[in-house]
Amino acid sequence: MRGRSVAAVWRMMGLTVLLYVVAAIVQHKAGQISYIAAILMFVGMAHAISAVILRWWAQGLVAGVWLAGGIATFFVPRSYVLGVFIAEMCLGMVLFGLYAMWLERRSGAQGE
Amino acid sequence: MADFEREDGVTREELVQRVALMEAMIAEGRQSTARYGWMFVLWGLTYFAAIGWTLTLPYTDWAWPACIAACSVVFGLVRSRQSRAGGKSENLRTHSLDAVWQVIGGGIILYLIAVIVSGHGKEPGYLAAVLFFNGLANGVSARILRWWPQAVSAAIWWGCGTAMLFFTTRTEELALFVTATFCGMIVFGLYAMWLERHDAGMVQAHA
Numbered sequence: 001m002r003g004r005s006v007a008a009v010w011r012m013m014g015l016t017v018l019l020y021v022v023a024a025i026v027q028h029k030a031g032q033i034s035y036i037a038a039i040l041m042f043v044g045m046a047h048a049i050s051a052v053i054l055r056w057w058a059q060g061l062v063a064g065v066w067l068a069g070g071i072a073t074f075f076v077p078r079s080y081v082l083g084v085f086i087a088e089m090c091l092g093m094v095l096f097g098l099y100a101m102w103l104e105r106r107s108g109a110q111g112e
Numbered sequence: 113m114a115d116f117e118r119e120d121g122v123t124r125e126e127l128v129q130r131v132a133l134m135e136a137m138i139a140e141g142r143q144s145t146a147r148y149g150w151m152f153v154l155w156g157l158t159y160f161a162a163i164g165w166t167l168t169l170p171y172t173d174w175a176w177p178a179c180i181a182a183c184s185v186v187f188g189l190v191r192s193r194q195s196r197a198g199g200k201s202e203n204l205r206t207h208s209l210d211a212v213w214q215v216i217g218g219g220i221i222l223y224l225i226a227v228i229v230s231g232h233g234k235e236p237g238y239l240a241a242v243l244f245f246n247g248l249a250n251g252v253s254a255r256i257l258r259w260w261p262q263a264v265s266a267a268i269w270w271g272c273g274t275a276m277l278f279f280t281t282r283t284e285e286l287a288l289f290v291t292a293t294f295c296g297m298i299v300f301g302l303y304a305m306w307l308e309r310h311d312a313g314m315v316q317a318h319a
Contacts, residue, residue, distance in 0.1 A: 002204060002208070005205070005208035009212070012248055012251040012255055013248060016247060016248045016270065019244070019270055019273070019274055020244050020274075024240075029277055033232055034232050034237040034238035035237035037226070038237065038238070038241035038245075041245075044219070045216055045245070045248070049211050049212050049216075049252070052214070052215060053208050071226045074229075075226075
């Protein structure tokens, strides 16, 4: 049941970001700060909802990183925005993905 | 037939019970959303109040923070009173729905504060993002509850959000925002409230 709710969150997040990104690119508004921040917030919100549903603090931490990045985008100098985006990708996606993979392997090894 | 058993030891009867339990949880989730229909109406009216303030009153920078703060206080008071009066039934679906609305509500407030404090309120992308946030919340709820009226509400938010990136004059933005708020919040909230009354009336009639 939790899995279905989490799947619903990520499917809808994907659909929302897709609609938003396509419309913004078509209209040449992808360079706006509020647009970049909104994308980080979308991903942060999806992580936060999943974290609350699964009661998983590690994902809550990742959600905090994404949301903080979204807010920081408004306040850092324009030239740092790309840096924020890359940091988010490394911390909130790659590192968290590796942690989840390690966790899966560990539980798989314990199961054997 | 009664001896039907799958390899993993789950009988047909157990499967039927599980499906019935899932359906009961979905129905409870819809009831819970219908029970909170007033929240949609309250937030819709708050959006209208904030828009009205920005158009007609001075100190426009304070319109959204003041209206959202006032609405949050009323919301908290009524909700705590409602929880005390009616008790709160929680299953996994209602827990998930609470998570969706609390996180997205908090996220919208954070985003709006950042937009206002940093002075990016003139970018059309920010208002479109707010509509998309609302669409996301309604879309996830609709998917969890498998409830088409809420999916229609989500589509209205997404549609108006997309349109806002194409129609960027002040009047067009305002018209889209008002349309999304009216259809996606007030009309949907009133429908949920009507549904709650209707269901309560049916229960009383059968009692």
